Amino acid sequence: MNVSKSPWLLHYDGSSCNGCDIEVLACLTPVYDVERFGVINTGNPKHADIFLITGGINHQNAQVVRQIYNQMPKPKVVVAVGICACNGGIFKECYNIQGGVDTVLPVDIYVPGCAARPEAIMDGVVKAVALLDQKRKKAAEQPAPDPKEAG
Amino acid sequence: MATRSVVPFGPQHPVLPEPIHLDLVLEDEKVVEAVPSIGFVHRGLEKLVEKKDFHEYVYVAERICGICSFMHGMGYCEAVERIMKVEVPQRAHYLRTIWCEMSRIHSHLLWLGLLADAFGFESLFMQSWRLREKILDMFEVSTGGRVIFSVNKIGGVRKDMDADMLKSFVALFDGMEKELRILSKTFLNDYAVNSRLQGVGFLTKQQAHDFGAVGPFMRASGIDRDTRKLGYAAYPDLDFEPITSDVGDCYARTQVRIKEIFQSFDLIRQAAAKIPDGEIAVPVKGFPDGEHFMRVEQPRGEAIYYVKANGTKFLDRVRVRTPTFANLPAMLETLKGCQLADVPILILTIDPCISCTER
Numbered sequence: 001m002n003v004s005k006s007p008w009l010l011h012y013d014g015s016s017c018n019g020c021d022i023e024v025l026a027c028l029t030p031v032y033d034v035e036r037f038g039v040i041n042t043g044n045p046k047h048a049d050i051f052l053i054t055g056g057i058n059h060q061n062a063q064v065v066r067q068i069y070n071q072m073p074k075p076k077v078v079v080a081v082g083i084c085a086c087n088g089g090i091f092k093e094c095y096n097i098q099g100g101v102d103t104v105l106p107v108d109i110y111v112p113g114c115a116a117r118p119e120a121i122m123d124g125v126v127k128a129v130a131l132l133d134q135k136r137k138k139a140a141e142q143p144a145p146d147p148k149e150a151g
Numbered sequence: 152m153a154t155r156s157v158v159p160f161g162p163q164h165p166v167l168p169e170p171i172h173l174d175l176v177l178e179d180e181k182v183v184e185a186v187p188s189i190g191f192v193h194r195g196l197e198k199l200v201e202k203k204d205f206h207e208y209v210y211v212a213e214r215i216c217g218i219c220s221f222m223h224g225m226g227y228c229e230a231v232e233r234i235m236k237v238e239v240p241q242r243a244h245y246l247r248t249i250w251c252e253m254s255r256i257h258s259h260l261l262w263l264g265l266l267a268d269a270f271g272f273e274s275l276f277m278q279s280w281r282l283r284e285k286i287l288d289m290f291e292v293s294t295g296g297r298v299i300f301s302v303n304k305i306g307g308v309r310k311d312m313d314a315d316m317l318k319s320f321v322a323l324f325d326g327m328e329k330e331l332r333i334l335s336k337t338f339l340n341d342y343a344v345n346s347r348l349q350g351v352g353f354l355t356k357q358q359a360h361d362f363g364a365v366g367p368f369m370r371a372s373g374i375d376r377d378t379r380k381l382g383y384a385a386y387p388d389l390d391f392e393p394i395t396s397d398v399g400d401c402y403a404r405t406q407v408r409i410k411e412i413f414q415s416f417d418l419i420r421q422a423a424a425k426i427p428d429g430e431i432a433v434p435v436k437g438f439p440d441g442e443h444f445m446r447v448e449q450p451r452g453e454a455i456y457y458v459k460a461n462g463t464k465f466l467d468r469v470r471v472r473t474p475t476f477a478n479l480p481a482m483l484e485t486l487k488g489c490q491l492a493d494v495p496i497l498i499l500t501i502d503p504c505i506s507c508t509e510r
């Protein structure tokens with residue numbers, strides 16, 4: 001795999017139960033340590049390439065998620081972490097859950113699990129890096145913006 | 152009067168692992184008021200009792216919050232067991248106690264890491280989380296899961312720990328304790344850390360009482376109350392005293408939590424020495440009928456589970472009062488008059504868990 005740039009992550013907790021969040025954070029700490037791939041967790045959407053979302057979407061956070069996504073520079077990859085973010089999971093039937101992240105954003109990679117294991121999350125991130133490269137190449141070939149991506 | 156300005160804080164903010172939004176009203180650098188707005192994590196899972204039967208709901212209860220997942224499951228199970236008058240085997244009580252205390256260690260270590268991150272001490276954050284991984288490994292060995300393990304069921308637990316496993320855990324704790332002692336030296340004695348924690352965010356004993364604070368946040372202000380003393384699971388057989396401090400600032404809260412980790416090591420040792428042989432679960436027949444209030448001491452404080460059943464397989468109502476909810480009014484009070492730069496640390500020292508507050 002040809003990683004041309006160190007991808008920076010932005011993590012946002014949709015309406016998760018924290019289980020997946022702490023696993024995302026665990027990826028950054030010494031035992032799993034994604035920093036060895038050059039991945040850094042950033043708090044600023046304008047620095048981020050990969051958007052990790054945990055938890056489902058509800059009415060209150062839908063606009064926050066959309067806002068963060070729109071603030072990220074292109075190309076960007078969205079990774080849904082945990083079954084909640086994939087399709088609502090155990091909370092699917094709750095009155096306040098619209099469903100997974102794909103109800104508001106185009107999701108590129110789905111990481112299953114409840115809670116998603118750090119190994120699975122890292123796998124998702126590595127796949128996201130490859131996708132990021134692809135997107136970058138594609139963008140270089142045809143500079144006209146893709147209307148679907150404009151969100 | 153100086154001009155006032157409003158600084159929005161959150162819902163997406165680097166120090167916040169979870170979304171909460173505060174409008175901070177500032178006079179220069181001083182916070183005069185903090186107005187919270189919540190609801191970003193609300194799922195409405197209490198209502199799920201109408202769709203999932205009371206056995207299934209254990210899984211939902213465990214996902215109220217992933218950090219104290221085990222205790223949420225246990226609180227709910229104990230409430231239903233008390234309604235149904237199920238005699239849970241003593242061994243199951245001990246196993247629950249051991250997992251509870253391990254959850255407390257994991258939660259407090261996680262918090263210590265987040266606190267270190269909030270004042271920008273990156274290596275301390277990493278060290279706390281490295282230590283925490285050892286507990287997660289023990290969870291994985293004993294239950295199969297790292298954060299959510301679904302070992303609770305109504306009537307007991309699903310997995311047993313044999314004597315060898317318990318012995319190996321206790322042996323590992325010795326090493327962990329040594330490492331924690333080194334870490335706690337930095338947390339409690341380091342000059343830079345002290346200057347961020349000491350004298351910040353005072354909560355007096357009277358305030359803690361008036362605002363109804365719970366858990367380590369309250370105990371750090373000098374009230375010695377610990378729900379474990381009420382005696383659920385195997386706690387009546389174990390010997391411990393609530394840990395308190397009289398100071399009531401961020402430093403005191405850190406100190407109380409660090410001491411509680413050592414206390415948890417000790418409680419597990421006691422439980423491992425006393426654990427009786429026998430069954431780990433009893434079969435449960437029939438449907439619950441009646442209501443019960445169950446109080447459980449979680450890492451963040453006292454949580455209350457109210458369960459109302461009607462004799463069918465679907466419960467009428469489950470209500471959870473979580474510790475962070477009880478701590479929010481007191482936190483907003485301590486925020487008044489603090490510096491803007493201290494806001495993240497102050498919020499963190501109540502150990503906020505938004506996902507269980509909003510459910």
Ligand code: SF4
Nearest residue numbers: 016017019082084114
């Ligand atoms: S997938 Fe499971 S662990 Fe992750 S946020 Fe959802 S309920 Fe929690």
